[in-house]
Amino acid sequence: MSTPAGTSATALAExxxxxxxxxxxxxxxxQVCRIPSVLGEEGELARFLAQTMKELDxxxxxxxxxxxxxxxxxxxxYFGPGRRVVLTGHLDTKPVAHGWTVTSPFSGELLDGNVYGHGIMDMKAALVCQIVAIQAVRASGLPVSGTVAMAAVSDHMGDQLGSIAYFDEYAADLCVLGELSDNEIFLGHRGRYxxxxxTRGRTAHTCHKPxxxxxxxxxxxxxxxxxxxxLIPSIEDWVANLFGPETYMxxxxxxxxxxxxxxxxxxxxCVIRVDCRPQPGVSVEEVRAEIDRCLARALAREPRFAADxxxxxxxxxxxxxxxxEVVTLMSSALGAVRGGVTPKLSAAGWLGDTASFGHKVPTVIFGPGGEPVYCPDEHLSxxxxxEATRTYATFVALALASESA
Structure with a gap:
């Protein structure tokens, strides 16, 4: 990877x-923390961010x-001909938790070096950091070429229809998903089946229970x-080391x-919804076989057992x-922001929008905030x-510089 006139990643970061x-x-x-955007109510926040991008030209x-x-x-x-880099994240949040005491969920207050707000970690802050980072690259005057795009998407916690719609319409060569990673680099996340x-029984009046x-x-x-x-599936050792050996169910x-x-x-x-969280590479068939094994044991316990x-x-x-490349670029960016420290590579247990678009675009996950989320008094320093904004901006500069040099 090259940079303008041999400029180092650290110099770009600066x-x-x-x-x-x-x-x-x-x-x-x-401001974004003061705009409620619980799943199904993303419209106001989307309009605010669109207006913000217009004001930033x-x-x-x-x-x-x-x-x-x-x-x-x-x-x-647009910085000129070259590849297209997308920064993305979701607009929607879960409902507000009870028990806020320091301030109110939508206050956006700055207290002792922390901004408080419901959903700030998942992931309102990252959306802002991404927009500000794109503007910083343009203001820097660096000789980069290509396009950097911003996609703040809806319905993440529904069926991920926002991400699906975006990547169906817009092309991308590299992508950063701003999900909460404690400002560390996540290579991926588990799936969800x-x-x-x-279960099928036989009805009768309670008086006729027999x-x-x-x-x-x-x-x-x-x-x-x-x-x-x-369930301990057969997966590569490095994948098991990232995610753990067990497929949770x-x-x-x-x-x-x-x-x-x-x-x-x-x-x-009676219907049971079984939530399965497989590591990447674990098939639906393998998980289904484990469910069948469990139901066979239920039949052994109760001979009348029947289920679909x-x-x-x-x-x-x-x-x-x-x-x-998308990972090494992010590693270079974060390392430069942190003064040469080599970042660690991790993975997430939650589900990201990359479940719907990751097969199309090489993507790395990086964002401010970490577990647990949606607790009372949620805040970010x-x-x-x-640090997140500087890292996004450095990533973009490196990604587009490598095309322009």
Whole structure:
């Protein structure tokens, strides 16, 4: 990888850092923290970010249609011919947690060097850091060439329709997903498979219990076996070292029984939603075989056990290689920002939008904030915000410089 006139990654980091105004960065983070964007209510935040990009003279600024009043906010900066680099993250958050005491969830207050706000770590702050970073690269005057695009997407916590819509319409050569990584480099994340298991019993009035087979009782046997599952799939050692050896599986939701106030009866159907979190490379078939093994054990416990299994949803895991260009660029960027420290490479247990677009675009995951998220009094330090912004900007400068030199 080359840089302009032999400029070092550290020198690039210093040039873009000089263009980042901490007070303006913090103010913009505070503003987005004051805009609720719980899943289904992303519209106001999307409009705010689109307007911000317009004021910063981004081009091709648009509210890309995804769902009614839930658009993506997109824009870009063109530096000349070359490849297209995308910085992306999601607009939506989970609902507000109870128990806030330091301040209110949407205050955006700056207290003792920390900005407080619901969803600031997942991932409102990263969206701001990415936009400010793009502007810093342009203001630096570095001789780079290519396009850097911003995609703030909706529906991450739904069906990832925002990311799907963006990468269906826009091309990309490299991408940074700004999910929370504690400002460390994540190569990928686990996938998510949902299976619905419907236990089949026999209904009867409660007064005629001996004639019935309670589907809830059958489900209880399945739940015990599913919860006890310890699936250790056959995966490469380096993948197991990143994610851990076990594919996690949990019966997360149970839909069964009769509604309050209705007629008395013993239920003949109960549905268990099994949430499976496989490492990248673990197939649906391998997880299904483990579910079948658990249900066979339930049958051994209860001879009347009967159930149907349906694969309800698949979101694939994602994993970049340690030597992939997008990873080495981010490693160089973060190392330069940290004064030559070699960054570590890690992975996430949660599900990112790369489940839907990672197969199309080489992507690395990097963002401010870490576990746990959505707790009361969620906050991020100003230092973390500045470091993330500098790293995004340095990454962009390196990625586009390597094309222009």
């Amino acid at each position: 040039k873009v850092a000089a263009q980042i105004r901490t007070d303006e960065l913090v103010e913009l983070v505070q 981004f081009t091709a600024v648009d509210l890309q249609a995804v769902l009614p009043d839930r658009p993506n906010a997109v824009g870009e900066v 949902y299976f619905d298991i419907t 004639l019935a087979v309670n589907a809830n009782m059958l489900a209880a046997h399945a739940v015990l076996e599913l919860d006890a599952s310890r 949990a019966p997360g939701r149970i839909y069964g029984g009769l509604p309050p106030g209705g007629p008395s009866a013993i239920p003949d159907e 299994v349906v694969l309800a949803d698949v979101k694939n895991g994602y994993l970049a290689g340690p030597d992939d 100003v230092d973390d915000l500045v």
